[in-house]
Amino acid sequence: MSVQGWTFLIVAASFTLYIGIAIWARAGSTKDFYVASGGVPPLANGMATAADWMSAASFIGMAGLISFLGYDGSVYLMGWTGGYVLLALLLAPYLRKFGKFTVPDFIGDRYYSSAARLVAVLCAIFVSFTYVAGQMRGVGVVFARFLEVPVNTGVIIGMVLVFFYATLGGMKGITYTQVAQYCVLIFAFTVPAVFISILLTGNPIPQLGFGGSLGGDVGTAISGGQQVYLLDKLNQLHSDLGFAPYTDGSKPMVDVFFITMALMVGTAGLPHVIIRFYTVPKVRDARISAGWALMFIGILYTTAPAVAAFARTNLIETVNESTYAGGGEKDTPQWFKTWEATSLIAWVDKNEDGKIQYRKGAAFAGKPNYTADVGAYGQRLVENELTDNENELYIDRDIMVLANPEIAQLPAWVIALVAAGGLAAALSTAAGLLLVVSTSVSHDLLKRTMMPDISEKQELLYARLAAAGAVFIAGFFGIYPPGFVAQVVAFAFGLAASSFFPAIILGIFYKRMNREGALAGMVTGISFTAIYIIYFKFLGGTSDQWLFGISPEGIGTLGMIINFIVALVVSNMTPPPPDEVQQIVEDIRVPKGAGAASAH
């Protein structure tokens, strides 16, 4: 069977599974819809959290990103996992004990203020939409690449599917679909990784092969039969071609520190992650499900850097100095041309020797803009303005994961599996985010703020309508992606880090924290972070103006510190919170008597 036949079969089978689960797990009450009635077993919640958290960017993009960044890519590895330690130790058990449904619920009740609730709702909606736009686009791109339909058709298929199980099943439907999606995506990620590890190092475990010697069919050819460690070889290749060593960084240390911290704290403050810990029966389950979640996430996050190093070594070895037209000492591999056809690779023969030279720097300005013509060797030509360095190769980072099965010459069904995995990653994250948006609108905005008198049934209807509306808006952003999506992702983490995180932490660990302090802290934290990011991302600020050398990606950390300081100072100058609020704080610190998550 052809690759496309396999892809249709596996993708269709996985979609049928998701829809079947959605019908089985449809929601009957608002409690089902918002938090799956607090009845999800911790192990299942861990898997669902992992699928919720790992987006198309984690599945497709991250290994590629690390591959090109080397050590500097560690900020994503540590940043996107370390936050779960904070969640498990500082947030999840207490928020679960508090009950209720959402983060704005906690902020609103703990700080006895509808203004604080409203600020939290708006942040939650903004953060979630920022994220979801990228996910729907990801669905479209995966469809387009593997099933050869237009990107927009892919977005619409994804919308229909998410619409179906998010509006029907709510959190319950989404949770059990995410469990299935986790299994699909982790299988799809690890199978090619294992094969590539065997090919390059002879070791079937990528995490060990990463530190091992070159071996296996491809690895032996690269090392020429000598005993040499993969990472040493990679560093040597890098220095031969003028790149910085793979295992050393080129970002300033202070920036690495601040970005890692912003990502960790931002992760712990993201509403779609926090809400998952309301779905388990007990405080004890909230603790352990964070552990399971990180374990399931860790499988992908420790495999990705190994894949990154394998792919990087293989890319440089097979492509650099290869003869494009064939018939040379080393010929350009076939996969290179397959992906060139999909516009993810471009080669400009600057020195006209018919061989590909891969060096430091961009081969030309921007993304490739292909002409209809082909060059002397059959390569696609681009009309971009060439740079004056020696590099002749443009390569899209996403290719590292997508092309891996072909590079390793794996069977057609593995390639199909990667497509299904990419879709599972994008859909599960999109669904989780859309649920946060719908809950924010129907519960926090309507029920708790604007129309407190609506009945349970009406609230459920509004929740479904809000989910449907959110799907359409997300789909719209997927079809007409705003050019600034990449820039605003920094916003999502910075915002979560500088607003929610300090407010929740102080709300639990500092009984004296009051409304005035929390509000002042959130407002200064967000404003500082937002102004910094807007100035450097949109108003043309340059990197030599960075405060203490901190990039906009890392500024959320400073925003968080400012939030903490302002909140503490202001709260100590204003009256303490009322007794009943102090009682809430006493109460959430002890697990006993958690009960089910409830609205009142």
Add this chain to the structure above:
Amino acid sequence: MSDKSPQAYWKRNLTYLVVLLSIWFIVSYGCGILFVNQLNAITIPGTGFKLGFWFAQQGAIYVFILLIFAYVYLMNSLDKEFGVGED
């Protein structure tokens, strides 16, 4: 008879947090970032991993997972000791 008050429970909880979060900070920000260059002078025997690089891309994540399970174990015992568990 030791102190079984909620205050004593909370104090023990905070002690655990300080210890576990210190380890969290040391493996990620310490070994993976601040002292990465010093640690990179060491190679893990039998592998091609420079120690600092390994912490940043592998080790820190393994330790994170262990930390959460350690916390779960400690807190479950603490809940039992103070009789504040949920069943």
